[in-house]
Amino acid sequence: MKLASLKNDSRDGKLVVVTTDLSRCRAVPEIARTLQTALDNWKAKAPLLAQAARELNSNANMGEPYREENAHSPLPRAFQWADGSAYVNHVELVRKARKAEMPASFWTDPLMYQGGSDNFLAPHDPIAIADEAYGIDMEGEIAVIIDDVPMGADLDQAAASVRLIMIANDVSLRGLIPAELGKGFGFFHAKPSSAFSPVAVTPDELGPNWQDSKLTLPLLVDYNGSPFGKANAGIDMTFNFAELIRHAAKTRPLCAGTIIGSGTVSNKLEEGPGKAISEGGAGYACIAEIRMIETIETGAPITPFMKFGDTVRIEMLDAAGNSIFGAIQQTVEKYAPSKTN
C-alpha cells in the first residue's frame, strides 16, 4: 500500500491511503488519524490500512483526487532520523573533495549520524536558507521507516522491521561541514531540515525491486530541469538497510517511526569515480560529487552549490515508467528570520 500525510492545521498532518497510480486518496480516521499513530500499533493497523487501500484501488469512485502539492512528508516530524552513508563511494569522493583521508574501516563499519527529526520539509516546500555561502546541496537518498527494534537486534530482526520506504532529500550545507567535523560532535548546523517523498510505500509495492534490504531502481535527480543523476540505489550500496538498522540498534532500542537513511546514492560503476549523465554515466545525487570529479579532471570545482532559485526534483519510476513515491521538488530560497515566536 501507499500512504501519505496531507497538510492540515495539525502538526502531524492527515493520514491518507493513496492509489498505486497516485491519482486518488482517502482519509482513514477510523483506522488512524496520523501515520505515527498507525506506526505505534502497526501490527493491528497495517491490515486495516491495506484493506482500505485495496478498496480504494478497486473502486474508481472512491476517495478524492490526490494532489501531491498538498502532501507533507509522510512523517512531518519523527522521533528519530538516523542517516547512514551506505554508498561508501560517495563518502570517499566527498572526503577527497575536502582533502581528508577516508579510513579503511569505513568499508566495514557503517557511518551514521543522528539527524534532526522535529521539523521536516514538505516535499514541495522551498528550501529556505539564510545564506548562499553556506554551500547549499541536495542529497538524494532512500529511507525506510521501521517498527520497534530491540537493542542488540540481529540482521534478521533488522530486516523484518522495515515497514515503509521513501526517497529523501537530505539537504546539506557543505560550507558548514568542515568546522563541525573539527568540533567532533557531528553535524548540527550543516544538516538543516530534510524532506521526504510525498508517499511512503510498503515493501510489497516494490515487488522484486526490494531485495536483500535494498531498493534496486535508479534514483532520478533532476537539477534545474535537466537530468543530473540516475544512480541505481541497489548498486554499490556497501551496507544494506538491515545492516544500517542493526548498527543503529547496537546500544539502544529504536522506536517505531524511526527513519533510517541510506546516505547519498552513488554508483562508482566501472569507469572510476563516476561520470555525468551527458557523458553516459549515472550522474550524481548531490553537487559535492560532481565538484569532486571536476577537481580531479580540471584541478578545481566548476559547478557551484545551489543558489536561491535553483530547483531539485527527486523521483523514482517503476518498470512501467510510473512514479512510485511521487516527486520531491524543491526550490532554494532566501530565508528571512521572523522576530516573533
Add this chain to the structure above:
Amino acid sequence: MKLASLKNDSRDGKLVVVTTDLSRCRAVPEIARTLQTALDNWKAKAPLLAQAARELNSNANMGEPYREENAHSPLPRAFQWADGSAYVNHVELVRKARKAEMPASFWTDPLMYQGGSDNFLAPHDPIAIADEAYGIDMEGEIAVIIDDVPMGADLDQAAASVRLIMIANDVSLRGLIPAELGKGFGFFHAKPSSAFSPVAVTPDELGPNWQDSKLTLPLLVDYNGSPFGKANAGIDMTFNFAELIRHAAKTRPLCAGTIIGSGTVSNKLEEGPGKAISEGGAGYACIAEIRMIETIETGAPITPFMKFGDTVRIEMLDAAGNSIFGAIQQTVEKYAPSKTN
C-alpha cells in the same frame, strides 16, 4: 507548576500535574492526555494546567498519592534532544583525559550534539548495557523543554521559549567515544538512551534560582549511596540556555517539545581542575572527570567506570531542602538481547 508523565500502557505516558511538595498528583485528560499534546498548544494549555496545579496544591483532598517510581521521563519520547556542552571546564577535562587538544573556539562557539530522542529511560529504570567494557558513565545535566523556535531566533526569542526545566542523566559509553569521534559523524553508539527527572517544572517554580537562562542551584549526584558531586549549575556555565537554543536554531526551526541539554555540570572553582567532595570540593557529575583528576595527580585513573550493580542518584534541592524535580535513581545492569521483535 510541576508536571510528570506516569507510566501507563501508552508510549507517551499519562500527563499529571504534581503538587509542589511532590506528594500528590492528578491526571488532566480534559486539558491534555500527554505532555507533548500540551506542548503542541502551550499558549492555550499552560493556563489551564496552571489552574489545575493551583487547585491541586490548595486542596489536600484532591488527586492521588504521587509515587515517582511510577513516573516515566516527562517526555518518554521526544521529537528532538540536542545536548550542549555548556560547562566548558568539563569538555576540557574530558579531552585531556583522552589526550586530545581542545580548540580555543570551544570557549566562544557552543558544542552541541544531536542525541537520540525516541526512547528515553524512566528516571528509576535500570541502565541496561550489554558490556561493562563500553565504559559506562553518568552525566548529570540540566535540560529545558522549549516551545517552537523559528530558524535564526535571537537571544530574546531563545530565552522566552523555555517552557519547562528538568534534570537529566545523559548516559555515556566512554569506551566507544574515541572511535566515533574518529569517524567524524558525532556520537551514536556512545550515547544510549538518556533519562530525565520524574518531574518537569516551569521557570516560575524556581523563583530567583532561574536567572539569565541558568539554574543557580547545586546538582546533587550520589554514587552508590555516597555524595559524588554537588556542582552549582549556575557557576562556570559558559553558555546559558538562551545561547544554546540560539545555536540549535541557527539553520533550522525547533519544534515545540525539543529538549535542550546543558552538558555535564562542572565547576572549576578557584582550586583548579576540581576537587572531590571529601576534600572540600564540588565533586563531579560524571566519572570521566574524577578519572582525569586522578590522572593529573597520580599518573593514571583510579575510579573505574560504572559496573553492573552500581547506582547513580541525581537530584536538586530548593533552599528549604525539598526536592524540586524528584530524583533520577538508576542502577546499571547487564542487557540481554531479546530475539523477538
